[in-house]
Amino acid sequence: MINLVIAAHPDDEVLGCGGIIKKLSKKEDFYVLILSGGAETRYDKSMENVLRDNTVKANALLGTKDVFFEDLPNQKIDNIPILDVTQIIEKYISKLKPERIFTHHFGDLNKDHQIIAEATFTATRPIAGQVVKEVYSYNVPSSTEWNLYDDDRMFAANVFIDIKDELNSKLDAMKCYDSECRDYPHPRSLKSLEVHANYWGLISGFEYAEPFRLIRKINLL
Numbered sequence: 001m002i003n004l005v006i007a008a009h010p011d012d013e014v015l016g017c018g019g020i021i022k023k024l025s026k027k028e029d030f031y032v033l034i035l036s037g038g039a040e041t042r043y044d045k046s047m048e049n050v051l052r053d054n055t056v057k058a059n060a061l062l063g064t065k066d067v068f069f070e071d072l073p074n075q076k077i078d079n080i081p082i083l084d085v086t087q088i089i090e091k092y093i094s095k096l097k098p099e100r101i102f103t104h105h106f107g108d109l110n111k112d113h114q115i116i117a118e119a120t121f122t123a124t125r126p127i128a129g130q131v132v133k134e135v136y137s138y139n140v141p142s143s144t145e146w147n148l149y150d151d152d153r154m155f156a157a158n159v160f161i162d163i164k165d166e167l168n169s170k171l172d173a174m175k176c177y178d179s180e181c182r183d184y185p186h187p188r189s190l191k192s193l194e195v196h197a198n199y200w201g202l203i204s205g206f207e208y209a210e211p212f213r214l215i216r217k218i219n220l221l
Contacts, residue, residue: 001028004098005138006089006120008112009036009074010051011177014058015188016138017102018170019163019197019210025063032064033092035085035116036072050179058176061169068092077112085119093123097131105137105213107153109146126218135215141187141196157211160204167197167208 005021007013013021013032021030034055037048052069059067070088072080093101103120104113117137124132136159139145144155163170171190174181184191194208201209 001100002096002098003028003030003100003102004092004096005030005032006101006103006116007032007034008072008077008104008110008116010034010055011058011174011180011188012104012113012140013055014062014170014173014177015140015142015193016104017210018058018062018173019166019208020102020161020212021059021062021064022166022169022173023161023163025065029065030063031092031096031098032059032067033070033089034067035070035088036074036077036112037069047179051177054176054178054180058173061173061176072112075110075112077115080115082115082119082122085115086122089119089123093132099131100134100136101132102136102138102212105139105144105155107147107149107155108140108143109148110140110143113140113143121215124216126216130218133218135217136212137215139200139211141193142182145187155211155213157200157204157213159212159214160200160206160209161212162201162206162208163197163210164201164206164208167194170197
């Protein structure tokens with residue numbers, strides 16, 4: 001099985017999918033696509049290289065097969081035509097031929113996340129010849145839970161992955177993003193990430209879990 005994790009910014013892939021990457025990369029191929037450098041509007045442009053190095057190190061710990069980077073503007077992806085964003089994602093689908101894709105939740109507070117989700121849903125539409133058979137949204141602490149919606153845009157997980165054995169690896173991977181980690185009780189603190197995993201585990205019968213929302217699954221049976 002070939003998996004592709006699509007993320008707007010460096011660290012999103014660890015926050016949302018670090019556990020499942022570590023768990024399944026032992027027997028499946030995982031690739032990560034980061035669409036924005038994550039530095040613009042927050043740091044000096046040179047910080048992009050630091051964040052890229054962080055991404056490579058973090059994903060090496062998790063077992064990711066390869067990481068790809070694009071250069072969409074951080075927190076300004078809404079200035080890019082959605083067709084252009086969709087075509088970038090389609091390029092990697094054509095190149096990697098993933099059967100399973102993980103992307104952002106369309107109701108996240110972060111506008112970049114919303115756009116990446118919409119573009120992914122378009123790029124994976126079930127047309128003839130579509131190689132992607134499963135699409136999932138993941139939860140990003142400090143973005144997904146901070147939205148202001150109280151309707152069907154809320155993140156409603158319906159898939160839970162036991163990451164008890166992978167939690168420490170996920171936290172170690174997050175440590176690679178030194179500039180992105182925060183002090184407790186910020187949601188991106190290491191302690192908060194453990195609590196977050198424990199919360200999702202407790203509501204799904206595990207000690208620690210990562211939550212996902214199944215968007216579409218094409219059953220081949």
